[in-house]
Amino acid sequence: MHAFKYHRPSSVNDAAALVKGEAKLLAGGQTLVQTMKLRLASPSDIIDLGTIKDLAGIKSDGKTLSIGAMTRHADVAHSAEVKKAIPALAALAAMIGDRQVRAMGTIGGSVANNDPAADYPAALLALNATITTNKGKHEADKFFKGMFTTALAADEIITGVSFQVPRRAAYTKFKNPASRFAIVGVFVADFGGSVRVAVTGAGAGVFRQADMEKALAAKFAPESVANIKVKQDGLNSDMHASAEYRAHLVTVMAKRAVEAALK
Amino acid sequence: MGAPLIGARVERKEDYRFLTGAGQYTDDVELPRQSYAAFVRSPHAHAVIKKISMVKAKASAGVLAIYTGEDFAAAKLGGLPCGWLITDVNGQPMKEPPHPCLAQGKVRYVGDQVAIVVAETQAQARDAAELVEVDYEVLPAVVDGSKATAKDAPQLHEGAPDNTCYVWAIGDKAATDAAFAKAAHVTRLDLINNRLIPNAIEPRVANGSYSRADDSYTLYVASQNPHVERLLMTAFVMGLPEHKVRVVSQDVGGGFGSKIYLYAEDVAVTWASKQVNRPVKWTSDRSEAFLTDAHGRDHHTIAELAMDKDGHFLGMRVKTTANVGAYLSTFASCVPTILYATLLAGQYKTPVIHCEVTAVFTNTTPVDAYRGAGRPEATYVVERLVETAAREMKIDPADIRRRNFITAFPYQTPVALMYDIGDYNATMDAAQKLGDVAGYPARKKASEAKGKLRGLGYAAYIEACGIAPSAVAGALGARAGLFEAGEVRVHPTGSVTVFTGSHSHGQGHETTFAQVVADRLGMPIENVDIVHGDTSKVLFGMGTYGSRSIAVGGTAIVKALDKVIAKGKKIAAHLMEAAESDVVFENGAYTVAGTDKKKMFGEVAFAAYVPHNYPHDKLEPGLNENAFYDPANFTFPAGTYVCEVEVDPETGVVKIEKFTAVDDFGNIINPMIVEGQVHGGLTQGIGQALTEGCQYDASGQLLTGSFMDYCLPRASDVPFYQVDTRVTACTHNPLGVKGCGEAGAIGAPAALMNAITDALGVKDMPMPATPQTVWRTLKNKKAA
Incomplete structure (x- = not known):
């Protein structure tokens, strides 16, 4: 880790005033500190938000x-x-x-x-x-x-x-065996009439799955999504999971999330 | 005295120290005027070094010195030696290309050392290392062992054409081919034994210190064998006399083989400490550990088993390519040969076996012994073959094993080893019972009702431990003896310090060895301390690996104890005015048969050190004995493992539902410690089969360079193990012990993969059986 200046502002305004140049905000640091330890990030200043009252609760x-x-x-x-x-x-x-x-x-x-x-x-x-x-x-x-x-x-x-607050919801996560990050995570939320399905881990960023939302809005049941094939295009592919496997897992995890939400 | 100490579940003496943070690990050693080192390492798998510019780095804050390969060449420092000479099929010695401590003009794997930077602080050393500018001409790399001998493959070493270190063979080829010609059935498998990264919890550390006062060096290093480290470093690399070098490895946080070897960093900090006239410490970080600790396994094998119509084994034919990485590590050459092919008989009376091994260099981290070292690879070949053969022949997999078990001992295998004793039916019976194999069909049905697949697999492993009879090892190419040394120093008031050449880096020797000593001398265990890991204290040692400590190191201690007791008998006879032949030593006391005369061991020890009334004409004063023990044979631990898995076909996730291990380690000193060793070994074996797999990309970059991508098994990945033992005592050492440190890692992968392939209904699939691999295997099976 390279040397840096460490700040502990007492208000959000003070923190915002410190943000300039190569400064970084520290909000728990579970990514940033690891990156710094590997010397992959070398911020000039660290602004620790941990001491600002009212930010937690x-x-x-x-x-x-x-x-x-x-x-x-x-x-x-x-x-x-x-x-x-x-x-x-x-x-x-x-x-x-x-x-x-x-x-x-x-x-x-x-x-x-x-x-x-x-x-x-x-x-x-x-x-x-x-x-x-x-x-x-x-x-x-x-x-x-x-x-x-x-x-x-x-x-x-x-x-x-x-x-x-939804009527019911569930999150199912297929973990990367090593890092335990989501290879595929699916959050299903039923608001009574509308359903939102969000997928993490599978793509370049979190996204909603419109086909599943539509099918679940019509009938909130596992079988509504069990046969929805997710397209591989744009999904991540790495040594742990190919795009094909991730696409398959989105369907499986969505089905299991609906099952869990109904329990 | 209470109950006997041998066989008792004595709590580990060392745990108080470890659990309260009082352990003394190498990184805890901070010397006066300590300086710190960082290494400049190659970012390329294969490249020519065109120029190294150190201008900026040398001007960086706190820098004391920077050395490169040129400095090491000028100082006439040798390269790192290989401790085992393999003679190839043509009677020629293996190719041993130079293994320089710092690169000489070329780098051959990502992480290869290019320069050492010494500075006032660790951070300053690392800052400066980043400023060393190396101009590389990048060359094409070869990573995959099975592609290393291709005509167009990039060549690593001038002295090793076709990247081949050796082609070696064992067994009678003609007789084996003849057995296959008359076989009713042949089972064939194409197996990959995946490369593993050891990852001891404590990374490597080396702290070299030079003393001008007596022109001597002390190296504090996380090592499994400090005397071997000293021998290799002084005699082969630095050209120093051994009495001018002390190597200390006090508490070491795990090794699994990776800390057996002499590494470049150890030499570099020792040499640099004289140049800068300050102690120089290097502490590996986890990223460096992934890149530079010697890796394990990495075999590609084609194996065949020939049988008659009833499933009796007629012959085995094995062809293996072993990837040894960029350079020959200390014992790299003997792992895929002597420690591998000699175990291919397994527990079976296969009459003829032929095995050919090609060892190849690639642009990857050097590969050497890792927990089991060759024996897991052999067990994987034999037990995957046997299980597959049973399925193909429609014979119960336990029955096909029983039909072929060796039942008469001693047994000479067709691949050099002579098994002294064993009872393979006993461990098989016990494992089947403990694992409730009879109840398996019902459990399988229950799994299927849930939409899950269930499978059961066996592994009946054998290993050769207690390494090794020096004459045998020497005939096979070892460049060292493989005895062990021990010293028993009895103090005037009767307490005892024992010095052992074995080394504990988690095994619990301070307890196990103390149990042996206290039991023999009839004293409380608190009166015995075990000292290891310091060449200035311990007379000599070959260290700890290959499950050799109790069988070889423990026996050396027993031999020294015998001498102590024998001398004590002479002293006691004098004190009791009896004939020596009438004196008996039992339960800590010398007595004269048929009388009430008695001298406690402590009284005899006192007389030896305060020799007022003493047989000075016959005996020297003092009570201090040492012994060197060279084993008569290897020991042969063996056992049966039964694994039961449940597979989720939707996701490919494998859950180990049951894992039963019944081992025969000979007599057992401390069952609790043995169980701990088995649990640890099983977990590492399960890691190999289920979660761990080192991967490089085609350019030689390590893809699994951190725990984000390299998956060590967690507690939640493994089941509650059911373990038990059966005992056939080793016939050629006084304790009747065989060793237990590696068994779990040797037997587990085959048992687990046999269970998974059974569940999936496929002949084979690669390790590790990650969810994606299992899912794809099922998908391919459906498509086929």
């Missing part, structure tokens, strides 16, 4: 569930509020990385990083979430722009994420 009003950007994965996984409002989201948080990652990693960090195999983006897209920042709001549908790219401006800091 969970609130629910029955219709929406709001989670502060610096809320750790473990806190989401264990939250009674989350388990009550959207149990699938608590289950998703419990599946991220390992115990150490969940103790440090945050929802805001994960969403801002937009790793194509991360879990949270699937939840945001499927649960029609709103991302709140120091500069305004983004709809999830317009926020994720492909691999490690988002609609965030350079000095824009996520402050929280609000999820619409």
Whole structure:
């Protein structure tokens, strides 16, 4: 790791003022710190958001569930509020990385990083979430722009994420055996009348599966998606999973997510 | 004294230290005026070094020195030696191209060392290493062993045409061919034994220190065999006398073979410490470990088994290409030959066997012994063949094994080894019972009802451990003896320090060996300390690998104990005014038969060191004995493993439902430690079959260079093992022990792959059986 200046601002405004040049925001650091240790990133300044009060916390009003950007994965996984409002989201948080990652990693960090195999983006897209920042709001549908790219401006800091509470939902994840990132993760959310299906891990970024959404809106049952063949075009291919295998797994994981949501 | 210590589940003496962070690992050694090293490594698999520019690097903060291959050549440092000479089929010695510590004009794998940078801090050394500018002319690379001998393949070494190190063979070819000619059935398999990356939890570390006061060196290094490390480094590389070099390997966090070898970094920091006149420490990071720790396995084999109409084995024919990587590592040459082909008889009385091995150089990390070393590869060949043969002949796979088991001992195999003892039906019976093979059909039905596939597979493995009778090893090409040394130092008040040439890097020798000593001397285990891993303390040693410690190192200690007890008997006879022949040693006391005369061992020890009343005319004072033990034969642990898997056909995920292991390790000193060794070995074997596979791209870049892509098995990947033992005591060592460290890794891959291929209904599929590979295998089967 190369040397850097370390900042601990006490407010989002102070943090935003520090963002310039080669500075990087630290929101848990479960990707950034590893990258720095491998000397693949050498930021001049690290702005640690961990000491800013009010950035962490969970609130629910029955219709929406709001989670502060610096809320750790473990806190989401264990939250009674989350388990009550959207149990699938608590289950998703419990599946991220390992115990150490969940103790440090945050929802805001994960969403801002937009790793194509991360879990949270699937939840945001499927649960029609709103991302709140120091500069305004983004709809999830317009926020994720492909691999490690988002609609965030350079000095824009996520402050929280609000999820619409669905009638029922589930997330199923086929893990990379080594990294335990999603090779394919499918989040299915039934809002009663409309269904949203978001897929992570399979492509260059999280995406919605329109054929499955349509079929599930007509009938929310595993057999509605079991025979939907997903196109391989544009899907990732690597040593762990070819595009063909990923396409197959999207269908299998979607079917299992629907089964789980119905349980 | 209470219950006997041999056979007791004594808790490990060393665990308090390890579990409370008091272990002394090599990286914990910080010397006065410590400096730090980083290595400049090749980013290319094959390239000519045109120019190295160090201007920027030398100006970087904290840099003390930078050395390249030119400096090493000027200092007349030799290359890294190979410890085993293989003679090829034409009677010629194997090709041993130079293995320079720092590259001499050419690099041959990604990670090959180009320069060493020494600086005030580790960060400064790494910063400066990044500033060393190397101008490479990139050459085409060859990665796949089976393509290395192709006519148009890039050539790695001038002295090794066709990238061939040797073509070696064992067995009677004509007789084997004749057996195949009269066979009723021949089973044939084309097998890949996948390349593995060892990944000990502690990466390699070396801290070299030169003393001007007496012109001597001390090397602290994470090694499995400090004396061998010293011998190779002094005699073959640096041209130093051994008494001027001390090698210390105190606590070592796992080795699995990868820390047996003399590595370039060890030499480089030792040499550099004199140049900069400061201690120089290098600590490998995990990325370097992936690239530069010697890898394991990497065989491509075509194997055939000939049978009569009843499934009796008539002959075996095996042709293997072994990829040894870019250079010959310390014991690379003997792994795919002596430690492999000699095990192809397995547990069976196959009358004739012929095996030919071609060892090839490729632009990959050197390959050497990794837990099991040759024997997992042999077991994989034999047990995949046998299981496949049973399926093809429609004979129960256990029955076909029983029909062919060796049942009379000693047994001379057609591939050089002489098995002293074993009872293969006993381990098979026990494994079938413990694994409830009788209940398998019902479990299979239950799985099928859930839409899952279920399979069962056996592996009846054998291994040659207790390496090795030096005369035999020497005749086979070993350039070292393979005895072991031990010293028993009895202190005046009767406590004991034992020095062993074996080395513990997780095996629990401090407990197991202490149990042997305390049991023999009839004293509490707390009175015995085991010391290892320091050439200045231990008289000599060949180290720990090949499951040799208890059988060879333990026996050396027993031999020294015998001498201590015998000398004590003379002293006791004098003290009790009895004839020596009337004195008996038992339960820690010398007694005179038929009398109530008694001297405790401690009293005798005291008399030896305070010799007021002492037979000075017959005996020297003191009670300190050492012994060197050269084994009469290898030991032959064997066992049967039964694995049961459930496969999800939709995703290809394999779940191991049951894994049963019944081993015969001879007599057992500490069953708890043995079970731990079996669990660890099984997990690594399961790793090979299910999750681990080193992959390079065609240009020689390592694709599995971190835990993001290289999958070591986790606890959740393995089942609760059912393990048990059966005992036939080894006939040629006093403890009757055989060794247990590698068995699990040797037997598990074949058992697991036999189970998976059974579940899938296919003849073969490659390791590791990742979900994608299983899914594709099923898909291809459906399409066929």
